[in-house]
Amino acid sequence: MKILISNDDGIESRGIYELTKALKEIADVTVVAPLTEQSAVGHAITMKIPLRVTKHYKNGEFFGYAVTGTPADCIKIGMRNIIKFTPDLVVSGINHGSNTAINIIYSGTVSAAREAAIMDVPSIAISVTDHHPKHFEYACKVVKELALKVAEKGLKNGTMLNVNVPDLPEKDIAGVLITTQGKSKWDDIYEERVDPYGNNYYWLTGNLTEVDNHLGTDQFAIRNKYVSVTPIHFDLSDYETLEEMKNWNIEHENIIKEKI
Amino acid sequence: MKILISNDDGIESRGIYELTKALKEIADVTVVAPLTEQSAVGHAITMKIPLRVTKHYKNGEFFGYAVTGTPADCIKIGMRNIIKFTPDLVVSGINHGSNTAINIIYSGTVSAAREAAIMDVPSIAISVTDHHPKHFEYACKVVKELALKVAEKGLKNGTMLNVNVPDLPEKDIAGVLITTQGKSKWDDIYEERVDPYGNNYYWLTGNLTEVDNHLGTDQFAIRNKYVSVTPIHFDLSDYETLEEMKNWNIEHENIIKEKI
Numbered sequence: 001m002k003i004l005i006s007n008d009d010g011i012e013s014r015g016i017y018e019l020t021k022a023l024k025e026i027a028d029v030t031v032v033a034p035l036t037e038q039s040a041v042g043h044a045i046t047m048k049i050p051l052r053v054t055k056h057y058k059n060g061e062f063f064g065y066a067v068t069g070t071p072a073d074c075i076k077i078g079m080r081n082i083i084k085f086t087p088d089l090v091v092s093g094i095n096h097g098s099n100t101a102i103n104i105i106y107s108g109t110v111s112a113a114r115e116a117a118i119m120d121v122p123s124i125a126i127s128v129t130d131h132h133p134k135h136f137e138y139a140c141k142v143v144k145e146l147a148l149k150v151a152e153k154g155l156k157n158g159t160m161l162n163v164n165v166p167d168l169p170e171k172d173i174a175g176v177l178i179t180t181q182g183k184s185k186w187d188d189i190y191e192e193r194v195d196p197y198g199n200n201y202y203w204l205t206g207n208l209t210e211v212d213n214h215l216g217t218d219q220f221a222i223r224n225k226y227v228s229v230t231p232i233h234f235d236l237s238d239y240e241t242l243e244e245m246k247n248w249n250i251e252h253e254n255i256i257k258e259k260i
Numbered sequence: 261m262k263i264l265i266s267n268d269d270g271i272e273s274r275g276i277y278e279l280t281k282a283l284k285e286i287a288d289v290t291v292v293a294p295l296t297e298q299s300a301v302g303h304a305i306t307m308k309i310p311l312r313v314t315k316h317y318k319n320g321e322f323f324g325y326a327v328t329g330t331p332a333d334c335i336k337i338g339m340r341n342i343i344k345f346t347p348d349l350v351v352s353g354i355n356h357g358s359n360t361a362i363n364i365i366y367s368g369t370v371s372a373a374r375e376a377a378i379m380d381v382p383s384i385a386i387s388v389t390d391h392h393p394k395h396f397e398y399a400c401k402v403v404k405e406l407a408l409k410v411a412e413k414g415l416k417n418g419t420m421l422n423v424n425v426p427d428l429p430e431k432d433i434a435g436v437l438i439t440t441q442g443k444s445k446w447d448d449i450y451e452e453r454v455d456p457y458g459n460n461y462y463w464l465t466g467n468l469t470e471v472d473n474h475l476g477t478d479q480f481a482i483r484n485k486y487v488s489v490t491p492i493h494f495d496l497s498d499y500e501t502l503e504e505m506k507n508w509n510i511e512h513e514n515i516i517k518e519k520i
Contacts, residue, residue, distance in 0.1 A: 042303030042332070043365045050453070050461040072302070072366075077462060081450045102378060105303045105494055106332075118362060118445055146510070153508055159498045175513040178505050180497040185378055190341045193310070201310040202337060229510065231501035234365055237440040238419045241491035245438050248413055250406070250489065253435040 001027040001151055004087040004116070006074040007095065008108025010037045011056050011066045015094035015136065019126070020063070022140035023091060026147060030087075031056075031064025032078030034071060034108075039097075043111040044070045051077060071112035079119060089147055090116035094139050095127035098164050100218035101182035101208070104232065110162055114234055117160040122150050125160065129222050130167035138173050139165040142227055158235070164218055164228045174225040181230055182217035184208050261287040261411055264347040264376070266334040267355065268368025270297045271316050271326045275354035275396065279386070280323070282400035283351060286407060290347075291316075291324025292338030294331060294368075299357075303371040304330045311337060331372035339379060349407055350376035354399050355387035358424050360478035361442035361468070364492065370422055374494055377420040382410050385420065389482050390427035398433050399425040402487055418495070424478055424488045434485040441490055442477035444468050 003023050007016040011033040023029050035054070046069040056066040065082050067074045075090060092112035099107040109125050116123035126143050128136060142165055150161070162181075166173060187209040190202040212219040221228035263283050267276040271293040283289050295314070306329040316326040325342050327334045335350060352372035359367040369385050376383035386403050388396060402425055410421070422441075426433060447469045450462040472479040481488035 037308070040305050040307050042301070042305070042371065044302040044304045045300050045366055045464065047300050047464050048297070050463050051450070052459070052461055073464075076448050076464070077450050080448055081452070081462065102494070104496055105374070105378070106305055111302065114365070118365070149508055149510060156501060159501045173514055176511055178502055178508075178511055180499070180502065181495055188336050188340055190311070190337050192341070199312070201312055202341065203310050204305065204307050204333075204336070229505070231498040231505060232496040233498040233501070234362070234496070235441060236364055236492040236494070236496075238491040238493040239440070241416060241419045241493070242438060242440065245489070245491060248409055248438075250409060251436055251438055254433055 001089065002087045003027040003029045003147065004078055004083060004090045005029055005031045006033045006071055006078065006092050006112040008034065008038045008041065008071045008112065009096055010034050011064060013096065015096055018136040018140055019091060019094045019143065022144055023147065026144055030083050032067060032074045032082055033064060034074060035066040035068050038070050038108045040106045041070045041108040042106050043072055043114065045072050046070060053077065053082065071108040072115040075112050075115040086121060089150060090121050090123040091126065091143060091147065093126035094136055096133050097127060097131040098129040098222060099125060099127045099162060100164055100222060100228065101184040101212065102186065104162060104181055113160045117158050118234065120157040122155040123160040124163060126163045128165050128167050133167045135167050135169055138170045159231055159233045162230045162232050164222050166222050166225050168225060172225060173227060176227040176229060177221045179218045179221050179228045179230045180216055181232060182212035182219035184211050184219050261349065262347045263287040263289045263407065264338055264343060264350045265289055265291045266293045266331055266338065266352050266372040268294065268298045268301065268331045268372065269356055270294050271324060273356065275356055278396040278400055279351065279354045279403065282404055283407065286404055290343050292327060292334045292342055293324060294334060295326040295328050298330050298368045300366045301330045301368040302366050303332055303374065305332050306330060313337065313342065331368040332375040335372050335375040346381060349410060350381050350383040351386065351403060351407065353386035354396060356393050357387060357391040358389040358482060359385060359387045359422060360424055360482060360488065361444040361472065362446065364422060364441055373420045377418050378494065380417040382415040383420040384423060386423045388425050388427050393427045395427050395429055398430045419491055419493045422490045422492050424482050426482050426485050428485060432485060433487060436487040436489060437481045439478045439481050439488045439490045440476055441492060442472035442479035444471050444479050
């Protein structure tokens with residue numbers, strides 16, 4: 001099995017190091033990751049400035065390729081110009097901090113995996129729930145099991161798995177649940193401050209509110225010490241609203257010549 | 261009606277100027293837009309550096325607020341700290357270039373509208389299909405009609421409208437269709453070049469391939485000179501795969517103490 005690895009915390013983060021070490025036990029791996037931290041970049045891609053790619057070493061040994069771009073850039077250029085073949089699987093992570101509910105939209109970690117899904121390559125995004133995680137062991141165990149399961153079962157084109165693992169030792173993990181994306185979202189607060197020159201500036205802070213108490217969501221799973229595995233896709237069409245809108249009477253044909 | 265306006269081409273672009281002029285005919289508007297171009301930033305938000313907000317003037321008159329961040333930042337800070345109330349509608353655009361099919365994922369224009377939808381405010385993203393558009397008149401007409409229609413009918417929380425208008429004079433527009441997100445995607449090419457110092461760098465280019473010939477998609481509509489109106493949402497859960505995965509036997513309970 002050939003696996004392409006990326007993340008959004010950057011090639012120097014502990015999470016990608018632990019992930020790479022674990023996946024080497026079951027596959028040939030190549031790391032293509034952002035040179036610098038790219039948290040919350042969403043599905044940004046770099047079009048207006050060129051990208052640079054450099055070889056990156058850890059402990060004197062070649063570790064992978066560092067890209068001066070976003071997680072989605074890493075997957076695109078990784079497949080097109082670095083490995084130059086289609087891997088069996090892309091894995092993004094291990095992210096420091098959970099990517100559940102609305103954070104799936106903002107997450108660079110998820111966008112790397114989603115970019116792979118767009119390119120019809122099965123993919124997994126994996127996160128540990130604390131921003132300063134202490135426990136990568138169970139996440140590594142889960143991702144190896146899921147990688148082998150995806151290889152066995154396949155994933156339909158355009159679908160990826162978003163996995164969140166509580167930051168706990170294995171003995172305290174309650175189990176594994178297949179979940180849906182939760183509805184929790186941020187109650188944003190912009191802290192207003194004044195710089196040394198008398199000008200205002202704003203820091204984004206906030207709390208994740210409207211916590212999902214619904215059994216079956218990603219948020220509910222991790223709050224209850226379960227690993228959460230959510231299949232997600234990128235068909236954003238809202239079919240229910242589409243049907244309702246048929247009654248809005250906005251569709252029409254202009255009186256023109258050449259028709260379809 | 262109170263409307264908050266943003267975009268991703270930046271506060272100086274022609275599209276946001278035309279949009280603002282048009283919407284002033286039917287509503288009180290406030291513009292909060294990126295200071296600089298933010299195309300293809302996806303749903304990036306700014307967390308690691310602070311934001312600045314400045315008043316922006318056009319032709320000596322106050323036009324709106326410029327934010328040193330992304331389109332999603334503009335909506336968040338716009339609602340929380342600038343207008344400080346919940347508008348009736350958010351409109352993002354008029355984008356220079358279409359936002360159909362997979363581009364919905366990459367688009368900053370769409371992410372501004374989606375951020376509003378996340379905040380339970382009805383929203384519309386509007387684009388004209390050419391990167392150097394000549395015709396804003398019909399897009400302005402359509403967005404006014406849709407704004408009034410959304411005010412009348414409502415949109416369920418979390419759903420927005422993604423609108424694409426062919427870059428044509430009104431007499432050549434074929435009509436208006438309600439559509440789904442198309443399946444077309446990019447065949448990426450990274451052009452490799454050498455800088456004056458002998459180092460390689462890469463420019464992203466490519467073509468939108470796998471064109472949707474399916475009647476009913478956004479791509480099909482605009483290719484046939486129709487305005488495309490697509491309702492989209494941000495529940496990314498893939499319910500079909502979720503059901504299939506129930507047979508993967510990955511769900512389990514660890515043998516531990518405290519249960520839910």
